Amino acid sequence: MVLCGWDGPNQSSNNILVSIGYTKLKLINTITGQITVPGMIDHRVIIGATSPGKVFPITGRHILVVLDQEGNQLKEYEHDKHNKRLFTYSRCITSTINGNIYVVDMLNKDGRGRVVVLEPGGDILGIYPGHQDVNTETEPFRPVGILTTPSDNIIVTDFEAHLLHILINQGQVITYYNLSDMEILGPYSLDLSTTGTIFIGCASEKGSTDTTKAKLYELEYSGI
Numbered sequence: 001m002v003l004c005g006w007d008g009p010n011q012s013s014n015n016i017l018v019s020i021g022y023t024k025l026k027l028i029n030t031i032t033g034q035i036t037v038p039g040m041i042d043h044r045v046i047i048g049a050t051s052p053g054k055v056f057p058i059t060g061r062h063i064l065v066v067l068d069q070e071g072n073q074l075k076e077y078e079h080d081k082h083n084k085r086l087f088t089y090s091r092c093i094t095s096t097i098n099g100n101i102y103v104v105d106m107l108n109k110d111g112r113g114r115v116v117v118l119e120p121g122g123d124i125l126g127i128y129p130g131h132q133d134v135n136t137e138t139e140p141f142r143p144v145g146i147l148t149t150p151s152d153n154i155i156v157t158d159f160e161a162h163l164l165h166i167l168i169n170q171g172q173v174i175t176y177y178n179l180s181d182m183e184i185l186g187p188y189s190l191d192l193s194t195t196g197t198i199f200i201g202c203a204s205e206k207g208s209t210d211t212t213k214a215k216l217y218e219l220e221y222s223g224i
Contacts, residue, residue, distance in 0.1 A: 048090030
């Protein structure tokens with residue numbers, strides 16, 4: 001499991017939480033550069049979990065678990081009211097002020113995916129499959145990172161298309177931004193600072209000769 005972000009008191013310290021593996025997290029102090037291992041956060045935690053084994057083909061359980069600060073399970077999401085899976089593989093998760101949960105749901109091993117919007121009771125409010133102007137059969141939607149903005153909108157990275165998709169908290173798309181116009185390629189992970197900037201972590205595409213040098217960009221934003 002990879003955690004793409006968090007919500008807790010340390011967020012106000014303007015630090016960066018980085019996932020360096022499937023279970024290891026490190027906290028980077030943006031002022032001193034010091035790297036530490038963070039403790040338990042002070043709010044609820046939403047975790048995507050799967051049964052042991054290969055992700056694809058789909059077998060076993062694929063769930064979201066909501067925990068409190070003590071690690072106690074508050075709620076579990078797995079099936080809808082018709083006993084169908086809510087998602088295939090939860091790659092990244094965020095939530096909004098109104099309690100909606102957004103899941104980046106990976107559908108196959110090639111990274112094709114969608115964003116599933118759940119209301120607090122577990123019903124699906126909507127599914128975002130990508131933008132019809134830019135996501136096609138030859139250029140499918142491959143979402144990876146996701147976060148909630150201060151205005152309660154949602155930002156999603158579209159890795160191979162080099163895009164940011166902006167959604168409202170009910171799941172409808174507002175617009176998208178082509179990052180390749182700024183020479184930002186392979187957007188992967190996201191985070192916001194308290195000073196009005198957005199961090200975009202990028203990764204190299206498969207087959208690239210520059211596979212060991214990930215890049216981190218800091219951009220100013222407004223209106224989202």
